[in-house]
Amino acid sequence: MKLRRGQLLVDPPASSSSDIAFILIIFFLVCASVQPETGLPQFLPRTEAKEEKKEQSKNLEVSITPSNIVLNGSPLKLPEFSKRILVALQAKTRPQDKVVVVKSTPDTPYDQWIRVSQAIDNAGGTLTLELESERTIIVD
């Protein structure tokens, strides 16, 4: 006669499951926090009021509109602008002459602006913004 052996219930040890959960959470948190971002660094000269107007007039001037880019008076498209700014900046040796004064119309989209900014940066120029300042004049 064959005797039936009673089946034993075996529970897996659950005492370390909280430690495992904790380690997993730390792992996913670290993964989420170190997700790299991509971008374009831009050097900004300290903002100051216009003083040396004569010195600034030597710098290249770029105007950006939603439809085109104007470099020293000539309207250009982005590929042509990239070439022209490279040539223009290569001719300048002093760092202060490589400053490019950028003026944008208020409706210039960021997409267009950042492409122009990248072209100036790639050509070795330092971008500076020319902003219209608001001034209240009280008239008697």
Place this chain on the structure above:
Amino acid sequence: MKLARKKLTASVPSFAMGDIAFLLLIFFVILARVQDDSHVQWDPAILPDIKMIGAPLASVAIDSGYKTYLNGEEISNDQLTPRLNAILGETPAGERNISFKVHREAQAKHFEPVIQSIGEAGGDLIHILEPEATEP
């Protein structure tokens, strides 16, 4: 005759410790997420040849509604420079990274005053962009 009483041992039940730790973690994770700007709705501009960037000290964003945020908190442009000055403190130049997230349809009237404020605070501006997909 004196009967010796059996000593009772009182142990703290540790069965629920894992659950408590888990709930505490969820709590701290939610607290930490309050300071980030992942709730800001914006679409990055797409540009070729962009680099990986290091960890910034602060994040300035302009969302699809053209509102400005500093570390996820809505802020007016007047308050931006003093708040950035407080965050950057005496951090040496080159380490004063400020990430700048601008919705791609924002216009110069929205983002240029913000760039000016970051410049006034002496921040090193990093435009956060999406790399252009290259043809295989």
